[in-house]
Amino acid sequence: MSEHRITGTGRLLDEEGRLREPGWASRPPFSYDHADIRAPLWRIKDWDYYLVNDERYAVALTFGDLGYLGLVSASVLDFSARTFKTTSETVPLPLGSMGLPASSDVGDIHWANGRCSVDWRHVGPGRRLSFSMRGFDGKDDLEVEVLLDQQPRDSMVICTPWDEDPHAFYYNRKIIGMRAWGGFRRGALFHRFSRDDSFGLLDWGRGVWTYENTWYWAAAQGRQGGHVVGLNLGYGFGDTRAASENMAFVDGVAHKLGRVDFGIPVGERGYAYLSPWHVTDDEGRLDLDFDPRIDRTDNIDVAGVIVSRQHQVFGTFSGTVVLDDGSTLCVTGLRGSAEHIYNKY
Template sequence: MNKENFNLLDELGFLTKPGFSNKPIFNYDRSYIKASKWRIKEWDYYACINDDFAFSFTIADLGYMGMLTASYLDFKTGKETKKTFMIPLTFGRFNLPNNPDEGNIIYKNKKCSFKFIVYKDSKELNVFVKNFIDNKDFKAELRLLDYKDDRMVIATPWNTKKPRFYYNQKINCMPTSGIVTIGEKTFAYDEKKHFSVLDWGRGVWTYKNTWYWGSLSGIVQGKRFGFNIGYGFGDTSNGTENVLFYDGKAHKLDQVKFELDDNDVLKPWKFSSNDKRLELTMTPLLDRIDHTNLIIIKNFGHQVFGKFNGFVILDDGTKLEVKDLIGFAEKITNHY
């Protein structure tokens, strides 16, 4: 715990200071939460993107259900292959860390092994899944450089009488190296041109929500560039999650609008900011459909990966052209 920071929650379980920061200024402590253990949601999600493919890994503790997922996304075929393991009634037994910069996550059983290891200057993802596809085993050994750059940090409340909040950090533009194997097939990452993003979330939500989220990490004019955009989740009147990243520094945006065809999400998506500092179009490559209905847990939505083109404008007025960079955007409705 950083003594210069302050507690995320007050004695009643409400956020002490809702809003946005480019540094992790809040101290999260699960024991401060004033809500049923059934309502607490915690997860770490990594998306590791190459020009031709991506792999994503999730460890989530949703209270009444734990979920571990490994996904392979093939941009050439437009198909996803994934394996999900569900563990009932976890209620915090995964012991997910209180911040993304300290603490390891390790889970093993006879069918899989998930290890998210945190070092001072990097994060390592070691994942094994037995019989991932066609009786072929899956193994990932990836290293993500973590320069402790500016990041997206937001504490979002709901306007409810009961304490409901979402504490989220997004770490973009982490140079990624290593390999993933599926049977005899090998997939390689080069830290000079391939990047990962971490979506780190903790909170107590209202039961039904719809959100929009977009993320990208790549290279523009020889420097690391990325963004996090989104809305629809809680009360963001004290700060939005819209931010550009360039050479390790954050450049804050105001409101960003997503335009998509709900009847055909593989048509181009458009994104624009009210301050005229972001105008982008995403041409989809792959639709990662999530239609989960487990009575209590329901997810309905699309996470679409594609190529982004357009421009953004930094805080100092510098205009950057975005050309064929791969990222993703999603529209999700969940019942947790």
């Protein structure tokens, strides 16, 4: 199935607040502006999600303004112990006041309350992430200081509409495989991220969604055979007939893939998330085994009105990817995650 590659530039939305051009790109083609949106403030959803990892630990940081609810969240994952800790702080009715920038290339975030401090800024060609949360794990506070640089040439950008609502859209950029260095402290634990073997990614999302959605997303990054390799795979969110978000990255160069299926195994009680997955595509270019290690779960149900059922599974990918030039990329033990999320909000 052919996919539409966006080559033009301009404003993301037309005069009626509808997505001008669904499709994909390797760099952001459009400008995003709340003033162009034809939906109430409580329906606009903006967030930045960063993940930094090496072979021992990962730190995930989320800062989101979801209209009627703000979210400041942090997770620390220990791959050796196969454990995780997630703590979130919510902000009632921010309605766009949390200060997320309209661009993924420029604009900083400075926000704090009595418990959390978020200071994410562009520094020269890189990004500096400073984050703190009191009482992250019992009496243990969390402090994170990380610099991301060597941003790859290409990234995944997708513009997605919804059939059922002409004013709903999703403008998403994922930057995979930035070099990371710095560290985090959780209580008495300090871990240093070395620039030789640590990587960071950004999931930057802006838009207006419909009320009920399910999505699947996987990302991986690391060194393979002397190259920096990344994966971004996903499906299920909005009307993706124009384009999918599936790409492989080798030394910052994107290779566009077709439609994928995560092959999540099914057990007697539904999905068996901690059993091996088999990830494939519809063109015979992707054949990956995913070895799951940690199922980072989160379940929210507020009277059946606000619901979020999350399974973000961390593990390793091994297998092959056929690149755009026909050559085969072999990956072994590439660190990453694959998630299945259901939301009503």
